[in-house]
Amino acid sequence: MVKKMKVNFGHFQSVSKSNSAENKKFLNGLKRKDARKVDAAFHQTHDEVFAGMDCLTCANCCKTTSPIFYQTDIARASKFLRMKPGDFISHYLRVDEDKDFVLNSSPCVFLGEDNYCSIYEARPKACREYPHTNRKKMVQITDLTHKNTMVCPAVWEIVERMKRFF
Ligand code: SF4
Numbered sequence: 443m444v445k446k447m448k449v450n451f452g453h454f455q456s457v458s459k460s461n462s463a464e465n466k467k468f469l470n471g472l473k474r475k476d477a478r479k480v481d482a483a484f485h486q487t488h489d490e491v492f493a494g495m496d497c498l499t500c501a502n503c504c505k506t507t508s509p510i511f512y513q514t515d516i517a518r519a520s521k522f523l524r525m526k527p528g529d530f531i532s533h534y535l536r537v538d539e540d541k542d543f544v545l546n547s548s549p550c551v552f553l554g555e556d557n558y559c560s561i562y563e564a565r566p567k568a569c570r571e572y573p574h575t576n577r578k579k580m581v582q583i584t585d586l587t588h589k590n591t592m593v594c595p596a597v598w599e600i601v602e603r604m605k606r607f608f
């Protein structure tokens with residue numbers, strides 16, 4: 443069994459900012475590569491990095507960014523909490539500049555002190571899919587991936603390791 447890596451957050455914050463410009467250039471360069479090869483390299487590297495990553499020592503995604511809540515997410519989470527969808531919206535959500543429902547406070551109200559999610563089984567699709575490094579057509583989300591190199595230590599590590607392929 444692979445021992446999970448405890449996230450050294452101070453180190454991550456400093457290195458992710460200092461090589462942000464280099465990573466942006468690298469990710470932009472991937473748009474000119476074969477999209478299937480880029481996907482294959484991302485997916486292999488995503489699996490490698492997450493096999494050793496202990497998200498419970500981090501939770502920076504839940505502490506600093508909000509998922510979008512689509513109607514299906516609101517229905518699932520409110521049912522889990524035995525609330526009416528309208529009450530769930532008025533308690534926890536706001537409409538952002540893109541007219542999407544997002545959390546009205548940060549860190550996420552459902553994140554516990556122990557970094558566990560209290561609605562884990564009913565969490566939004568965006569939380570399930572974060573940080574989106576095992577999606578198809580990764581070349582289409584290089585801006586998002588670059589943004590996430592400064593939020594998520596795993597994404598930063600994935601991008602660093604991707605450099606061996608391209
Ligand atoms: S920011 Fe990344 S490494 Fe940290 S908990 Fe979220 S997915 Fe895991």
Ligand code: SF4
Nearest residue numbers: 504550552553559569
């Ligand atoms: S709903 Fe759960 S997984 Fe999603 S941001 Fe909140 S604590 Fe994190």
